[in-house]
Amino acid sequence: SGVHVVLGNEACDVDSMVSALTYAYYLSKQMLALPLMNVRQSDFVLRSDNVFLLRQLSLSPEHLLFRDQLDLRALHQEGHLRLTLVDHNVLPSDNDLEGAVVEVIDHHLLEREASPTCPVTVEMVGSCATLVTERIIQKAPEILDQQLAQLLYAVVLDCVNMAPSAGKVTPKDSQVAASLESRFPALPPRGALFNTLQSAKFDVSLNTEQMLLKDMKAVSEGLNLAVSVLYITLEDFLQRAGLEAELSDFCLKFGFDLLLLMTISFNESKEPIRELAVFSHNNTCRHQTLFKGNSLASRKKLLPIVKDFLKGRDGHGHLGDMEDEEEESQVPPTPMNSLVEGCPLDDGLPHISAHDLEEKFS
Incomplete structure (x- = not known):
């Protein structure tokens, strides 16, 4: 049944x-x-x-x-x-x-x-x-x-x-x-x-495509994006022969517009070190994908930021003007309260920029 x-x-x-x-x-x-x-x-x-x-x-x-x-x-x-x-x-x-x-x-x-x-x-x-x-x-x-x-x-x-x-x-x-x-x-x-x-x-005997597929999650919000976790230092990964061509072939084969490479390795004190690299055939997309964070931020924390980034893009592949959108939004009037004169929200909600949120998250 x-x-x-x-x-x-x-x-x-x-x-x-x-x-x-x-x-x-x-x-x-x-x-x-x-x-x-x-x-x-x-x-x-x-x-x-x-x-x-x-x-x-x-x-x-x-x-x-x-x-x-x-x-x-x-x-x-x-x-x-x-x-x-x-x-x-x-x-x-x-x-x-x-x-x-x-x-x-x-x-x-x-x-x-x-x-x-x-x-x-x-x-x-x-x-x-x-x-x-x-x-x-x-x-x-x-x-x-x-x-x-x-x-x-x-x-x-x-x-x-x-x-x-x-x-x-x-x-x-x-x-x-x-x-x-x-x-x-x-x-x-x-x-x-x-x-x-x-x-x-941390088995690195795999080829580049296998390493990218080993621990990968894909997101689609207008653009097709993949986040691959690599168990190797970023420096060692970037030294692989023919890497740029292999990354290009990978994106073309699987239809990804943007590839985020999130490496994780450990220092002598067994503390995790995370590094992030971006690959894309699209120059605008590559330059707009800038992420700041701390070394403890795992993919679980990165993916929501990535999805918000993709949702913020317009139909031409550029980020929308978030500040203009914020200025156009209307703050509802503050309810009257007979016990106080005025309210901290009388002048509207405080302005919080995307940069402020990013810093707070970090």
């Missing part, structure tokens, strides 16, 4: 994979539920840390279900699809499937419209697996075993080994990790698990 699919995001990183696998397992105790990896089967080999984690737990990647192996659109058209999104809350490439979404669990900025038929759990924690673990502990702690706990324990990777200096871990992430540790003392030490997964993730 139908199937419930748990779908991670298009990057299919460790957090997305673990969240889809474990939440589908939780749901499978009540209904037919399948975890679906949101990449083609042939691309999964690029996720070297995902493959390493599965093999550590004696789970074969051959047993997973991939996006090119299940026709979600056909299921939806037949009225047989129920969809839960984990580690993302909208479907930028599959908006025709929105009607099938019945639940969302995510830790990114909420972009989804409220709906009485689709409960949404969105908290800005470091790892989506934290929210899935919390749900399982609250609703079905009896299903937890060593293998499931070790999958969920991969939150240490997305939270950069729970290091506050990395700017990703939250109190809830730490609380959930500690709860798993207390229930399953045989879990590997945090540092050891993080280091082995990190080593697997």
Whole structure:
């Protein structure tokens, strides 16, 4: 009569994979539920840390279900699809499937419209697996075993080994990790698990196209844009032979107008270093894409800025005059209050420029 699919995001990183696998397992105790990896089967080999984690737990990647192996659109058209999104809350490439979404669990900025038929759990924690673990502990702690706990324990990777200096871990992430540790003392030490997964993730034996596809998210708002996370220093990446031609070919092959390269590496103190580069065939687009931020800003924080940048462009590919738009907006009159004379908003809202917002965000 139908199937419930748990779908991670298009990057299919460790957090997305673990969240889809474990939440589908939780749901499978009540209904037919399948975890679906949101990449083609042939691309999964690029996720070297995902493959390493599965093999550590004696789970074969051959047993997973991939996006090119299940026709979600056909299921939806037949009225047989129920969809839960984990580690993302909208479907930028599959908006025709929105009607099938019945639940969302995510830790990114909420972009989804409220709906009485689709409960949404969105908290800005470091790892989506934290929210899935919390749900399982609250609703079905009896299903937890060593293998499931070790999958969920991969939150240490997305939270950069729970290091506050990395700017990703939250109190809830730490609380959930500690709860798993207390229930399953045989879990590997945090540092050891993080280091082995990190080593697997930083596999740079791939060619340029594979590196770009390995951890990429695409955005389309008038322009087609991709943000690729590269596990290498920017200096080392820029020294690859024939790089400019390879980036050009990549954009032409996949139809991207703009490519943001977000590198991450670690210094001797194991602190993350993030750098950002821009590639585009369009000179205007390339020069307008200027981002300022701090070294702790991950792609999760960068994507909302990118989307706002794209929405601010006019039909000719230029940024609109935001100041003129602000001046034309009308501030509603201040309600009368018999207890005070005047109000701080009598003269309208204070002017806040885009630069002010950017500085505040940084």
